Amino acid sequence: xxxxxxxxxxxxxxxxxxxxxxxxxxxxxxxxxxxxxxxxxxxxxxxxxxxxxxxxxxxxxxxxxxxxxxxxxxxxxxxxxxxxxxxxxxxxxxxxxxxxxxxxxxxxxxxxxxxxxxxxxxxxxxxxxxxxxxxxxxxxxxxxxxxxxxxxxxxxxxxxxxxxxxxxxxxxxxxxxxxxxxxxxxxxxxxxxxxxxxxxxxxxxxxxxxxxxxxxxxxxxxxxxxxxxxxxxxxxxxxxxxxxxxxxxxxxxxxxxxxxxxxxxxxxxxxxxxxxxxxxxxxxxxxxxxxxxxxxxxxxxxxxxxxxxxxxxxxxxxxxxxxxxxxxxxxxxx
Amino acid sequence: xxxxxxxxxxxxxxxxxxxxxxxxxxxxxxxxxxxxxxxxxxxxxxxxxxxxxxxxxxxxxxxxxxxxxxxxxxxxxxxxxxxxxxxxxxxxxxxxxxxxxxxxxxxxxxxxxxxxxxxxxxxxxxxxxxxxxxxxxxxxxxxxxxxxxxxxxxxxxxxxxxxxxxxxxxxxxxxxxxxxxxxxxxxxxxxxxxxxxxxxxxxxxxxxxxxxxxxxxxxxxxxxxxxxxxxxxxxxxxxxxxxxxxxxxxxxxxxxxxxxxxxxxxxxxxxxxxxxxxxxxxxxxxxxxxxxxxxxxxxxxxxxxxxxxxxxxxxxxxxxxxxxxxxxxxxxxx
Numbered sequence: 001x002x003x004x005x006x007x008x009x010x011x012x013x014x015x016x017x018x019x020x021x022x023x024x025x026x027x028x029x030x031x032x033x034x035x036x037x038x039x040x041x042x043x044x045x046x047x048x049x050x051x052x053x054x055x056x057x058x059x060x061x062x063x064x065x066x067x068x069x070x071x072x073x074x075x076x077x078x079x080x081x082x083x084x085x086x087x088x089x090x091x092x093x094x095x096x097x098x099x100x101x102x103x104x105x106x107x108x109x110x111x112x113x114x115x116x117x118x119x120x121x122x123x124x125x126x127x128x129x130x131x132x133x134x135x136x137x138x139x140x141x142x143x144x145x146x147x148x149x150x151x152x153x154x155x156x157x158x159x160x161x162x163x164x165x166x167x168x169x170x171x172x173x174x175x176x177x178x179x180x181x182x183x184x185x186x187x188x189x190x191x192x193x194x195x196x197x198x199x200x201x202x203x204x205x206x207x208x209x210x211x212x213x214x215x216x217x218x219x220x221x222x223x224x225x226x227x228x229x230x231x232x233x234x235x236x237x238x239x240x241x242x243x244x245x246x247x248x249x250x251x252x253x254x255x256x257x258x259x260x261x262x263x264x265x266x267x268x269x270x271x272x273x274x275x276x277x278x279x280x281x282x283x284x285x286x287x288x289x290x291x292x293x294x295x296x297x298x299x300x301x302x303x304x305x306x307x308x309x310x311x312x313x314x315x316x317x318x319x320x321x322x323x324x325x326x327x328x329x330x331x332x333x334x
Numbered sequence: 335x336x337x338x339x340x341x342x343x344x345x346x347x348x349x350x351x352x353x354x355x356x357x358x359x360x361x362x363x364x365x366x367x368x369x370x371x372x373x374x375x376x377x378x379x380x381x382x383x384x385x386x387x388x389x390x391x392x393x394x395x396x397x398x399x400x401x402x403x404x405x406x407x408x409x410x411x412x413x414x415x416x417x418x419x420x421x422x423x424x425x426x427x428x429x430x431x432x433x434x435x436x437x438x439x440x441x442x443x444x445x446x447x448x449x450x451x452x453x454x455x456x457x458x459x460x461x462x463x464x465x466x467x468x469x470x471x472x473x474x475x476x477x478x479x480x481x482x483x484x485x486x487x488x489x490x491x492x493x494x495x496x497x498x499x500x501x502x503x504x505x506x507x508x509x510x511x512x513x514x515x516x517x518x519x520x521x522x523x524x525x526x527x528x529x530x531x532x533x534x535x536x537x538x539x540x541x542x543x544x545x546x547x548x549x550x551x552x553x554x555x556x557x558x559x560x561x562x563x564x565x566x567x568x569x570x571x572x573x574x575x576x577x578x579x580x581x582x583x584x585x586x587x588x589x590x591x592x593x594x595x596x597x598x599x600x601x602x603x604x605x606x607x608x609x610x611x612x613x614x615x616x617x618x619x620x621x622x623x624x625x626x627x628x629x630x631x632x633x634x635x636x637x638x639x640x641x642x643x644x645x646x647x648x649x650x651x652x653x654x655x656x657x658x659x660x661x662x663x664x665x666x667x668x
Contacts, residue, residue: 165599168601169599171630172597174599175597177592177596179589181514181526182516182517186589256513259512262508262522266501296508299428
């Protein structure tokens with residue numbers, strides 16, 4: 001009888017978002033054995049904050065184990081994401097601005113580890129989304145790539161020589177906060193090119209009475225928020241205002257891609273996130289054209305592939321499972 | 335009697351610029367034993383182009399050996415820079431736009447090697463400037479840094495985990511071609527923040543009659559070109575137009591630094607090049623303030639040092655000598 005290697009055993013990956021927690025039990029080959037879902041903070045919670053969120057995460061882990069039909073003790077480790085910078089050696093989350101009462105550092109890794117009786121490893125969510133895509137998704141086998149995730153904001157991750165780059169203050173990959181100047185205003189690319197930016201510009205256009213089409217869509221929905229669904233609908237109805245606003249955002253994203261390619265000359269750019277999932281290739285194609293047109297080195301530009309993410313909503317839980325395996329195997333992060 | 339190791343023997347580094355060639359004999363400790371200088375292309379050369387430039391480079395190498403009082407055969411290898419992308423495995427220069435008749439690829443390494451009877455290794459000039467500063471200058475002992483060299487254009491190099499990054503098409507580090515503006519064609523940072531940009535904006539201001547101070551400086555010199563010296567003089571005389579134009583360029587450079595820090599979170603940014611050498615700390619200090627103000631992660635921001643280059647005009651020849659040693663030692667470039 002041989003002792004089973006830790007790396008043959010399943011692990012659990014957690015994706016902690018602003019509103020929901022996803023957890024998945026993942027076997028050594030990357031198959032998902034069971035999933036569970038929870039709200040990050042229960043509605044009307046009197047005392048939100050990291051302690052309560054950690055409790056919800058632990059519950060999600062137990063739920064995923066149950067769905068996989070395995071006791072918690074059968075798992076080798078847990079990998080978890082957090083929406084903020086993380087010291088991955090200690091599992092300390094420096095802050096998570098989109099969760100209530102979580103401005104200060106919190107030792108999420110140690111807390112979860114005590115609750116679950118398992119080793120727990122934590123990293124930034126977009127880093128883990130990129131790691132998931134790099135190891136098990138669109139970037140499989142690619143040495144140098146960047147993941148860019150476009151949603152309310154723009155997040156990213158950098159993989160060089162097959163390794164996720166963390167940075168000297170654990171804040172590498174803040175690609176949405178690269179700076180641009182548009183119409184005389186200095187701001188980060190997130191301000192010009194995110195779904196949030198598109199929504200803001202569309203809302204303002206509706207307020208100015210410029211887009212009766214969008215106004216009518218919102219009226220029918222009985223909700224003023226401009227979601228990816230609203231953007232898609234407005235495009236389908238041929239709204240010229242939405243088309244122009246989207247084009248400006250695509251232009252910003254294309255220039256951002258050109259910037260990182262001119263700096264790092266990687267093999268691949270992976271585009272994911274809510275807006276990409278919702279609008280698909282018709283959104284990506286013009287972005288790719290704009291990017292290629294702004295590469296400094298023109299030759300072999302198609303060598304740099306600009307592709308859509310492959311794992312959808314599973315990118316972060318799968319990336320978290322990869323993190324857990326890498327840390328168990330003693331692969332020191334950089 | 336023991337055979338001397340190749341890495342104890344001196345090497346020769348060459349800096350090939352648009353107008354001049356510098357060569358230096360460098361011992362194993364990085365001391366310069368002898369130097370020589372030549373024009374990249376002789377005045378009025380009938381047939382300029384890479385063949386002639388290579389001939390001039392070989393002469394400069396022989397001159398540096400002579401100044402060091404050593405025969406060429408005593409040297410272990412030659413490292414050379416080229417002003418364009420280089421395939422460093424083969425020594426092929428893809429093109430050098432600021433040298434006459436050098437638009438097409440040329441096998442500079444093999445040609446020089448045949449001429450000199452020594453192994454010759456070639457890399458991009460700004461890469462080698464960064465490598466010099468990283469190994470022997472301001473970045474000694476620092477793992478992750480970027481070199482940014484501000485002159486007619488803006489060039490750069492990226493060192494991560496102590497290794498110079500070359501990229502999938504040998505074009506990493508084109509930091510001056512990161513995109514800054516979403517309007518117009520010329521939207522890269524070089525267009526806004528280089529010495530060339532400052533000169534262009536000052537010339538236009540003079541033409542519009544906005545800066546009598548600069549106009550008078552140019553008249554006295556009997557030369558319309560706005561050099562670093564002219565910029566320095568105009569600042570000394572308190573010209574408000576020059577001050578505003580310089581501030582805009584400093585703002586662009588500060589935003590560029592913030593962008594690369596937000597993306598890569600390195601340990602250090604090294605600023606060098608003609609404009610930095612000429613204007614010194616009074617130029618760098620505001621750039622540093624603007625950069626820090628635009629870091630996404632504010633905590634520990636002084637941990638990211640933004641410093642002046644230490645090697646001046648020797649950065650590239652010394653970097654070329656480091657390249658030669660690294661290649662001799664079989665350190666595979668990435």
